[in-house]
Each structure stands twice: as structure tokens, then as C-alpha cells.
Amino acid sequence: MLAVDKSSSDFLYRQVIDLIAANIETGTLRPGDRLPSLRRMSKRIGVSVPTVRQAYVELERQRRVESRPQSGFYVRGARLNELVRAAPKFRRNAKPSPVRGRSLMDRVYDGLYQPDVVPLGIANPCMAKPAAKALHRAMKRVMARAEERSLAYAPTNGEPGLRRQIAYRLLDTLGSRVEPDDICITNGGQEALLLALRCVAQKGDVIAVESPTYHGLLELIDSLGMLAIEVETCPQEGVMLDALQKTLDTHPVRVCMFSTTLCNPLGVSMPEEKRRQLAEIIDARDIVLIEDDVYGELLFDGHRPKPVEVYSRSGRVMTCGSFSKTAAPGYRIGWLLTAHYQEQIRRLKRSYSCSSGLLQQLTLAEFLASGDYERYLKSLRPVLQTNAGRMRSLVAEHFPRETRTSNPVGGSVLWLELPAMVDSEQLFDQAIAAGISIAPGPIFSPCQRYRNFARLSFGHQWSDDIDNAVAWLGRKVHELAGA
Amino acid sequence: MLAVDKSSSDFLYRQVIDLIAANIETGTLRPGDRLPSLRRMSKRIGVSVPTVRQAYVELERQRRVESRPQSGFYVRGARLNELVRAAPKFRRNAKPSPVRGRSLMDRVYDGLYQPDVVPLGIANPCMAKPAAKALHRAMKRVMARAEERSLAYAPTNGEPGLRRQIAYRLLDTLGSRVEPDDICITNGGQEALLLALRCVAQKGDVIAVESPTYHGLLELIDSLGMLAIEVETCPQEGVMLDALQKTLDTHPVRVCMFSTTLCNPLGVSMPEEKRRQLAEIIDARDIVLIEDDVYGELLFDGHRPKPVEVYSRSGRVMTCGSFSKTAAPGYRIGWLLTAHYQEQIRRLKRSYSCSSGLLQQLTLAEFLASGDYERYLKSLRPVLQTNAGRMRSLVAEHFPRETRTSNPVGGSVLWLELPAMVDSEQLFDQAIAAGISIAPGPIFSPCQRYRNFARLSFGHQWSDDIDNAVAWLGRKVHELAGA
Numbered sequence: 001m002l003a004v005d006k007s008s009s010d011f012l013y014r015q016v017i018d019l020i021a022a023n024i025e026t027g028t029l030r031p032g033d034r035l036p037s038l039r040r041m042s043k044r045i046g047v048s049v050p051t052v053r054q055a056y057v058e059l060e061r062q063r064r065v066e067s068r069p070q071s072g073f074y075v076r077g078a079r080l081n082e083l084v085r086a087a088p089k090f091r092r093n094a095k096p097s098p099v100r101g102r103s104l105m106d107r108v109y110d111g112l113y114q115p116d117v118v119p120l121g122i123a124n125p126c127m128a129k130p131a132a133k134a135l136h137r138a139m140k141r142v143m144a145r146a147e148e149r150s151l152a153y154a155p156t157n158g159e160p161g162l163r164r165q166i167a168y169r170l171l172d173t174l175g176s177r178v179e180p181d182d183i184c185i186t187n188g189g190q191e192a193l194l195l196a197l198r199c200v201a202q203k204g205d206v207i208a209v210e211s212p213t214y215h216g217l218l219e220l221i222d223s224l225g226m227l228a229i230e231v232e233t234c235p236q237e238g239v240m241l242d243a244l245q246k247t248l249d250t251h252p253v254r255v256c257m258f259s260t261t262l263c264n265p266l267g268v269s270m271p272e273e274k275r276r277q278l279a280e281i282i283d284a285r286d287i288v289l290i291e292d293d294v295y296g297e298l299l300f301d302g303h304r305p306k307p308v309e310v311y312s313r314s315g316r317v318m319t320c321g322s323f324s325k326t327a328a329p330g331y332r333i334g335w336l337l338t339a340h341y342q343e344q345i346r347r348l349k350r351s352y353s354c355s356s357g358l359l360q361q362l363t364l365a366e367f368l369a370s371g372d373y374e375r376y377l378k379s380l381r382p383v384l385q386t387n388a389g390r391m392r393s394l395v396a397e398h399f400p401r402e403t404r405t406s407n408p409v410g411g412s413v414l415w416l417e418l419p420a421m422v423d424s425e426q427l428f429d430q431a432i433a434a435g436i437s438i439a440p441g442p443i444f445s446p447c448q449r450y451r452n453f454a455r456l457s458f459g460h461q462w463s464d465d466i467d468n469a470v471a472w473l474g475r476k477v478h479e480l481a482g483a
Numbered sequence: 484m485l486a487v488d489k490s491s492s493d494f495l496y497r498q499v500i501d502l503i504a505a506n507i508e509t510g511t512l513r514p515g516d517r518l519p520s521l522r523r524m525s526k527r528i529g530v531s532v533p534t535v536r537q538a539y540v541e542l543e544r545q546r547r548v549e550s551r552p553q554s555g556f557y558v559r560g561a562r563l564n565e566l567v568r569a570a571p572k573f574r575r576n577a578k579p580s581p582v583r584g585r586s587l588m589d590r591v592y593d594g595l596y597q598p599d600v601v602p603l604g605i606a607n608p609c610m611a612k613p614a615a616k617a618l619h620r621a622m623k624r625v626m627a628r629a630e631e632r633s634l635a636y637a638p639t640n641g642e643p644g645l646r647r648q649i650a651y652r653l654l655d656t657l658g659s660r661v662e663p664d665d666i667c668i669t670n671g672g673q674e675a676l677l678l679a680l681r682c683v684a685q686k687g688d689v690i691a692v693e694s695p696t697y698h699g700l701l702e703l704i705d706s707l708g709m710l711a712i713e714v715e716t717c718p719q720e721g722v723m724l725d726a727l728q729k730t731l732d733t734h735p736v737r738v739c740m741f742s743t744t745l746c747n748p749l750g751v752s753m754p755e756e757k758r759r760q761l762a763e764i765i766d767a768r769d770i771v772l773i774e775d776d777v778y779g780e781l782l783f784d785g786h787r788p789k790p791v792e793v794y795s796r797s798g799r800v801m802t803c804g805s806f807s808k809t810a811a812p813g814y815r816i817g818w819l820l821t822a823h824y825q826e827q828i829r830r831l832k833r834s835y836s837c838s839s840g841l842l843q844q845l846t847l848a849e850f851l852a853s854g855d856y857e858r859y860l861k862s863l864r865p866v867l868q869t870n871a872g873r874m875r876s877l878v879a880e881h882f883p884r885e886t887r888t889s890n891p892v893g894g895s896v897l898w899l900e901l902p903a904m905v906d907s908e909q910l911f912d913q914a915i916a917a918g919i920s921i922a923p924g925p926i927f928s929p930c931q932r933y934r935n936f937a938r939l940s941f942g943h944q945w946s947d948d949i950d951n952a953v954a955w956l957g958r959k960v961h962e963l964a965g966a
Contacts, residue, residue, distance in 0.1 A: 102830065109833065113638045124636070132634050136626045143619045151615050151811040153607070155596045187670050187815070187836040194835050198706075203686060219834035223681075328634040330841035332670070347585065350592065351702035352677050353670040357840050358813035 004045050012047050016055035019045070021389075024064060024075055035065060035073040062389035063397075076393060081404040083235035083266075083417055096206040096229040096251055099222035099446040104425060105215055111428075111437040118469040121428075121437035123214075123264060124325050125298070125384060125412040125459030131327050131376050138366040139359065146362060154358035156350045157342075158185025158335070162361045165368040166321070166335055173306045182339040184349055185356045189294040189322030189334040193220055195348045196318040197255065199341050200288045201226060205254040208247055210239045212415070212444035212453070214264040214292065217257055221446070228446035229253065235406055235415075238263045238270045241277055248285055255288045261305055262295035265415040265444055265455040267408025269305055279311035287316070294322040294334070297377055299410035300385040315340035323364055325412075326377060331360040384412055387458040394467065395456075398474025400481050412459025413439075417452065419481040424454045430476055436469045487528050495530050499538035502528070504872075507547060507558055518548060518556040545872035546880075559876060564887040566718035566749075566900055579689040579712040579734055582705035582929040587908060588698055594911075594920045601952040604911075604920035606697075606747060607808050608781070608867060608895045608942030614810050614859050621849040622842065629845060637841035639833045640825075641668025641818070645844045648851040649804070649818055656789045665822040667832055668839045672777040672805030672817040676703055678831045679801040680738065682824050683771045684709060688737040691730055693722045695898070695927035695936070697747040697775065700740055704929070711929035712736065718889055718898075721746045721753045724760055731768055738771045744788055745778035748898040748927055748938040750891025752788055762794035770799070777805040777817070780860055782893035783868040798823035806847055808895075809860060814843040867895055870941040877950065878939075881957025883964050895942025896922075900935065902964040907937040913959055919952045 004015040023029040035041070035056065042049045056073050059065045065073045112122050119126070142150055157163070163180035170178045186192040193216075201207065203225035209217060211230035221228050229251055232243040239258055247253060260270040260278070270278070282289045289308055296304050309317040318341060322334035333356060336345055349355070367373050391414050392405055399418070406415040418424065424440035431438050439457075441450025456473075460466065487498040506512040518524070518539065525532045539556050542548045548556045595605050602609070625633055640646070646663035653661045669675040676699075684690065686708035692700060694713035704711045712734055715726040722741050730736060743753040743761070753761070765772045772791055779787050792800040801824060805817035816839060819828055832838070850856050874897050875888055882901070889898040901907065907923035914921050922940075924933025939956075943949065 106830070109639060122636075126635070132631045135634065136630065139626070140623070143622070147619065148615045151618065151813050152609070153605075153807075153812045156592060187674075187839075190834070191670075191836045216834065216837070219830070223831055223834040225685075324636075324837075329636045330634050332836065332838070332840045347589070347702070348706055351673070351699065351706040353674045353815065353836070354699070354807075355815070356670075357815045357843060359843075360840065 004047060013051045013054040013058065016041075016045070016047065016052055017058055020055070020059060021064065029075050031075050033075045034071075035075070037072060058386070062386050063393035064389055076397070081402070083404045083406050083415070094230050094247075094447075096227035097447050099218045099228055101442050101448045102219065102222060104440065105219060105443050107432075108215075108428070108437070108439060108443060111432045114432070114435075114437075116435060117432070118436045118465050119460065120456045120466070120469060121439045122457055123411075123413050123439075123455075123459070124329050125380065126461065130379060134372040134376060135328060135363060135367055138370065138372070139363040142359065142362040142366055150359045150362060152358060154185070154355040154361055156355050157181075157346050158183065158356060159358060159361040159365060161365040162333075162368075163335075165365050169368065170337070173304050174310055178337065179339070182337055182342055184336045184342065184345045185361060186334045186336055186349065187353055187356050188324050188329075188332045189292065189320050190216055190220070191353065192320035192322070192334045192336040193217060193257070193290065193292060195345050195352070196290045196320060196336055196338070196341075197221070197224060197226075197257070198348055199318075199344050201255050206251055208244070208253045208256045209446070210258055210263055212265055212441070212450055213257075214259065215439075215443040217292065218443075218446050230445060230447070230449075233263065233266060235266055236268055237274060238266065238268055239278075241274060241281065244278075244281065248281070248287070253287060255290060256282070257290045257292060259292040259295070260308055261293055262298060262409070262411040264295065264411070265413050265439070266406050267411045267413055267415065268406070269299070269409060272305060275306065275308050276311045279308050279313075279317070282308070282316065283312055283314040286314075289317045291317060291319045293319050294325050295411045296321065297326050298381065298384065298412065300381055300388075301409075302378070302381055309337070326380070327364070327367065327373065328360075331364065332357065333360050333364055381410075384410070384459065387412075387460075387462055388414065390462065391456060391458040391470065394470040395474070398471045399477050403477070412457055414456045414458055416454050416456065418454060418477055420452055422452045422477055422480045424450070424452060427454060427473070427476060427480060431473060434472060436472065438473065487530060496534045496537040496541065499524075499528070499530065499535055500541055503538070503542060504547065512558050514558050516558045517554075518558070520555060541869075545869050546876035547872055559880070564885070566887045566889050566898070577713050577730075579710035580930050582701045582711055584925050584931045585702065585705060587923065588702060588926050590915075591698075591911070591920070591922060591926060594915045597915070597918075597920075599918060600915070601919045601948050602943065603939045603949070603952060604922045605940055606894075606896050606922075606938075606942070607812050608863065609944065613862060617855040617859060618811060618846060618850055621853065621855070622846040625842065625845040625849055633842045633845060635841060637668070637838040637844055639838050640664075640829050641666065641839060642841060642844040642848060644848040645816075645851075646818075648848050652851065653820070656787050657793055661820065662822070665820055665825060667819045667825065667828045668844060669817045669819055669832065670836055670839050671807050671812075671815045672775065672803050673699055673703070674836065675803035675805070675817045675819040676700060676740070676773065676775060678828050678835070679773045679803060679819055679821070679824075680704070680707060680709075680740070681831055682827050684738050689734055691727070691736045691739040692929070693741055693746055695748055695924070695933055697742065698922070698926040700775065701926075701929050713928060713930070713932075716746065716749060718749055719751055720757060721749065721751055722761075724757060724764065727761075727764065731764070731770070736770060738773060739765070740773045740775060742775040742778070743791055744776055745781060745892070745894040747778065747894070748896050748922070749889050750894045750896055750898065751889070752782070752892060755788060758789065758791050759794045762791050762796075762800070765791070765799065766795055766797045769797075772800045774800060774802045776802050777808050778894045779804065780809050781864065781867065781895065783864055783871075784892075785861070785864055792820070809863070810847070810850065810856065811843075814847065815840065816843050816847055864893075867893070867942065870895075870943075870945055871897065873945065874939060874941040874953065877953040878957070881954045882960050886960070895940055897939045897941055899937050899939065901937060901960055903935055905935045905960055905963045907933070907935060910937060910956070910959060910963060914956060917955060919955060921956065
């Protein structure tokens, strides 16, 4: 067992949690094992008994351990199986293909808006209450201050005050190279992806995507009449660069659309050294990279990695961000960062939707400037981390033993590999009939791989409904696996 | 002189105004002519002296007449010249062409967001104050009632409550055939046009447009790599159906994009009989009609004509509406009405921008349901009508005698034919340097016709700045015409 670092700025009890979690992950502590008593642990690692207790209670809340009366704390449930590879039996000679499976996506979306559904199929976190209070306050201030103006058209590329705030937030990761004029405000991250892709690619062009990847990206590629080619990912570091090189050697890829930070559905990030290498590949081959960075603020540890844009010298990297996954999905405010293509992007933006909502832009600028956004994110991240642990424990407890899960370092989704005979579309159909939405595996691939995979969201305020829904899903997967 | 109709629900003084205006228009009363005295007029048409006085005073406010002390009221300035045809020397053998002039459009838009510019170049009315108060009230009610929910994603095709309200408003003109599910909420009218066009046409397809037409339509056609062909219009009834037939005989037109109600920049509407004929042409030739109906609520007389959709049996008519020209441009809420293509439209909407802003949708639903929208429109229309009269009188007073103007029946823009030697791009450049924005003629045509035309907006709260700006423009046009 490792020691805690008292000079670290992390809370001691969090270090104790990490310590025990690490021992569970490596198998040093196994399901059913008793944790050291509070006093023994306190002595061993040199922190106070109340701090150890705080850590144990939090681990219990995360469902990683359970307390047995008069006895102590025990490691809970079955051992988690981590994904070994993101896609089993990946055909290296994958070909560019049109996107299939739009009708399944239709059904997934329809399911999300059914009343009273337990929404495990949606990716955005829903810790809306604190954000709502602060945002509504900011909006009322804006309405009082700019009564008539707030109804007018925003400039095509967005309200300058919001672009300044976004540039300011990006200072930490991007340095002084971001000018507010390099940013174009869009109708959510999705429109940013649309404008970026339309700007550099045409009908029939080949677009490389991660496998698995965000279904909204695939819908977009399909809508524009382009072809997608999948690049294999590893479940710890995202897209595999050797696989990418092979794809680029073999196919006339024009654009890569990757999430290097918290790719969806895997929830992992590319290490810095690989980002550097990716930039070199892009630059050397004259390819455009569109980075989907909409989860960038949601790493559990709060440390946002530098986007690949920083390492590229060609200028052919565009980064798409959004407030939909953090503050307010319904505001439909995202942005597209590019110095190189800004003029073309503005024209496209104007012809596609004129400009984005001004009142929301003014409100978000106020929300960021007041520090409320940063405070909200600081409160959101540990909730998401706790929920991730809970969700993984529940899956380990209720799903068949051979189920494997991703190990997200942020965001709000968990990717599951179910037993090979389970058809996740069937699971989706039965779940939605039972009032539970999930995201079935095939929608994350242009050629409908991942038949026995599914994505579950842990981004919601936790409730008994979620406990019960996951238990129900586990039973159903047992059934389908046995059939 | 005609008589007034005491059984009519129109105010008597308004009828008196119309009567005198009609006599001015026909030339019965000419500039410098003295109006009948209050007493004589009162006797002649059988209304009270105060009513006649009210009408004369209003006509003076509209700058159509002036009062001379101790003498009476006189018809003002030069006689207005109406447009004889929308485009002089229209080449009947026009060919489909890519859209030119995007850089001039860029400059026009840049000009609109310069601080302290007199914004005669923008088309939306800016009577924002009453709308702002009522909308802010509605929004605060929504925030209180749906605190967290108001931040969430709206359904792809829009908030059902707003779709119901829109369908309800369309009952009068469209009858019971409109279902809320036939409506898809969009990011303003512009996104509705985008989705409609992308749904039925591809790169390289030929799109028929009115000449002159809305520049945003041309930008859109250009962005999608399509070609535009212009169809001649007449300045009283919009697009000419014989010209349309010839165009369709000669070119492989796939889609017509027309504004049959208050086309922009002419501001006139197609009569009912012509709408019926247009529907027949569309149906017979298997062509899609996209109706840009964003000004439909702004006819001065408040009587919205039935969209062509009503007369078509093919279902291949899509109608685009918006709240941008009435209540709140900055909300970016429009809609697309189509039963036939609704499924494709939803998919496109999802892949292009997920959904539109929920808080604004909930607010507009509340605004409509409360009756505030209707009340606001009732107060807006007479202001716009008065402003139209003022703007025309100012042009007649300050511009060269051979200047011709459109005679808008609604909306907020006036189309001017300047003397032949005037280059409106030059006028634009000099005006913007002097702090006045105008819309130069060439942006209203794919091949940059209308060099000596310009569009002026009368949609703003009237002010001395506007008087002075139009006078300045008149002097400048005199200069350019003399050069």
C-alpha cells in the first residue's frame, strides 16, 4: 500500500480513497476482503481516524465497499473487469463506408423524450439545479441591463464579450495564441462540428473517426454525403496512432474527427506525447483535424490537456467546444476555434443560421466573468467521479461476470462490453419498454459494430431509480446472455 | 373623391387618411396642392371636423402633407414615382449561375455591427421595447416554473407547447390541416431555409429565385454549391408566372424559393388567384416550392394571405416562418412547416444543430398563449405603416426626381431605383463611412444586377437621426447622379 502525501493540496481523505481504490483495482484488495480497521489504517498511513472514516464512508457511498454492522468495511461485489480493447476482432482492412443505422438512432432519440424515462442513454450531465440558479440570476441581470438589445441579432461570429471570456478560459491550455476573433460562436457543439466539416470537406470525401465514436458525428457525416472510416482505439488512450497511420496509408482521408480529450463513449484522453505525434502526422500529411472537445472541462481531476491545435504548426486543426455538457444544453451555445479558417466559417455560419442566440451569449459571458461557472464546475467534477464509481460497482454487482467496463477519467458515460451473445439493440428495445433509456453499441460505429456493447450515463443526480434501472438491466443482460 | 364607409370597423380617421393618400397616389392631389379645409372636407364626406383634423395631423406626421400657418394643409414635396418594373432591361434568357458578390455581403454585414451606425441596411423591425418588456416577463415566469428543465435539451423538432401555439396561429390561414407534428422548430428562419433546401436539393441543382430576392437566400444557395436562376417580378404582385413558366421550360429547375407574402426587398404580396396558379405549376411540374414566409405577420392591414401550401395537392411545398422579424431576432427561433418531409427534416435538424434553444421556445409559447404577441403585432403594424409613408416622403423630398420607390404593403423595407448612373456600392461605401448603413442593390441578385438600386429599412423607432440620414443619402445620390 502506498502512502499519502501531506504536502499535496488534495484533501487527505481523497488520497485515502484513491489509495484503497488503487488496491481494489490491482486486485490487492478483492471482493469480500475486509478493509483495515479505522485505527489500524490511521496508524499505518499516518492520518487521523476521522479522516480515514470520512474516506470509508465516501467509498461506501460510491458502493465500492459496504459496512457490516459490528464488523467493519468490506470490498463490495464482483471485481470490475476492465475493457481489454475497445473493439474486439477489429478488421484492420476496414473500408470507408456510408453510415448505417440512422433508424436505430431515431429510436434512441425518441426514447430520450418519453416522459418518466430513466435517462441512461443521454451523454450530458444533468446536475442542473446549481447551474440553473446561477444562470437565471445572470440572465435577469442581463435583461435588466440590456433590455432591448438582448432581443437583437448577435454578430455573426458571436457576442464579443463571450468570445473574450472563452479565450480567457483557454489561456491556461492554449496560451496567448487564442484571440477572441479566432472564435466563432455556434448553435451548440454540433453546429461547430457541422461548420468545421463543411468548411474543409465535400460530398464523397473520406472522414476518419475513432471507433467507437460519438453517434452525432456519424449522423453529420451521413447528412453531408461523406464516408466514414473507423480507426481503432485503445481503451486507455483513445485513437491508436499506428492504426491511424495504416488507415492514412491506405485510404484518401481528408479529415480526422477525433475527441482527444474524453472521447465518447470511452471517456479517456490521449496523453500529451501522443498529441504531439498526432499533430506531426496531421501536419506531414496535409490533413485537417477537427477536435471535438466538448467534454474538455469534465476531467475528474480538473486538468484539461492541451488540444492538439497547440502542437500543430499547419493551422489545420479546428477545435469545437460547448456549454452543453457543462452548464446548459438548452442554451445551444458552442464555439469553433480556428484562426486559419475563420473567414470561411463566418460565411458558413451566416448562411446556415445567421448568428446564435444573443441573450444566452450575454448570460454565459456574465456567468463566466462572475466566477460562477468555475465554482459550478468545481462542484460538478467530484459528483461525476463519485457517480462513475457507483455505476461501475453496480454493473459489477448486477451484470454477468464477463461484462467489461471502461474506466473513464472524466465525463459522464460508461462503455460496457456485454457477453458476446447479448444484442444491445434488443436490450434497448426491452429497456425502453420498461422506462429505461440506454445507448446501444451499434450507433457508435458507421458500420454498426458493437452489437454487444452499450453506453450508460452516470451524469444524473443519483437516485434509487438509477440503482433500480441498472439492476434491471443486469437481470435482463443475464437473461439475454443465457438465451 | 371616394366616400368613407361608416359601417367599416376601421377608424374613420384612418379611412380619411387612405382617401387622401389615394388621391395623392393617383395624382388627383399634387405636390403643392392645398387640401380641402377641415370644414369643407367634413361636409363633403360626412365625418366630424375633429376626425378630419386627426387625419390631417397624422398625414403631417407621415410627412405627406405640411401645414402652413394661417393657410391650411398642403401636399408635400415632390410626387412619388413608383417602380414601373422591378428590374429594368431584364434579360429573358437568364442562365443559372453561381452566386457572386459574397464579399460585398460581408461588407454589408460588417457595417451593421459598427457602433452608432444608423441601421437602414437591416431588414428586421426594431420596435423592441414593448416586445422586450412582455418577453422578459414571460421568460421570468418560465424560469420560475421550470427552473432546471429550462436548461435541458429541447426535443429535436421543438417544444410541443410552442409547436401547438404556432399551429393554432396558422389555423386562420391554413385551416385544420396543420398538425403540431408537421412543424419543426429551427434556429431562426435561416436554418429553416437551410434544412428545407438541403432536404430536397443537392450540389449543382438549379434553384429559381425572385429577382430581386433576399440576399441570405443567395448566400445559402452558394454555400450549398447550388446554382440560382432569377425569375422576373412585378413590383405590385411579386414573381411573374409567365416568366416562371418560361424559366421552367428552359432550365432544369429543381426548387423554387419564393416569398409570396411580402417578398424582400419589394414588400409586396401575390394575390390569391396567382397563388392558386403557382400551386398548379408546382404540382404539374413535380417541383418543390420553399416559401419564405418570415414577414407574414407584418402586412399593414394584418390580413395574412394563405400560403401556397394551401392550394397545392402534391405536399411539395414547405413554408418557413420565424419570430425574428416580429418579436425577437436574437432568440433565433423559426420554424419549418411540412407534413411530407418532416421525417427527413428532423434527421437533418438533429445532425446540424441537435435542437433549438428550449428557454426561448418555452418563453415564446407563453408569449403567444398570453395574447401578448397578438397585442404587440397590433401595435407594431400601424407604426410600420406610418414609417413607410415617412420614408417614402423623405425620399421624394431629398432624392433626385427620377428616383422610383416600391410601394410596400407591409414589412419594414423600401426598394429604391436610383438614377441610372448611380452605383449603389459606391453609395454604400460612402454612407458607411458617414455612419449610415444601407443595403446596396447587387446583393439582391445572384449575378449582381441592381447596380443603381438600394434597400432602406423603415423598421426602426423613428428619430431625427433617420431624417438626417435619408437627407444625407439624397444629397449623396444627387452628387453621384451628377458625376
